[in-house]
Amino acid sequence: MSVARKLLLLILISSWYANTVAGEKAGKHLKKREAEMSHFSDRATYLSLDDVVNRVREQTGGRILSADEMDSEYRIRVLTGNGKVRRFRVDPATGDILRRRR
Secondary structure (H helix, E strand, O other): OOHHHHHHHHHHHHHHHHHHHHHHHHHHHHHHHHHHHHHHHHHOOOOOHHHHHHHHHHHHOOEEEEEEEEOOEEEEEEEOOOOOEEEEEEOOOOOOEEEEEO
16 A cells, blocks of 8 residues: 555544544533523423522511522521521422421
8 A cells, every 4th residue: 555545544534533523522512502401491480589588488487598599409598586597498490398407
């Protein structure tokens, strides 16, 4: 096999490999992006953080110290009437308290 043919074969194989690797990376990126977008479409059915804060305030009668979204749930800290701080984890889709933490 001549040097020119070997060089051409090397270029073709390198080109094929580069396209294969790039395609795999693009596929992974596309799957990640689709997962992110499905998360946002699910959020359309979530209750707002303000709505959930109002519900917890009404249920506890306490003062809201903080309210954040973490790990697909709302976490709310409340100062109760007896001076204790209570932490609540709330499902953003239903507004149900998942677990009260001390």
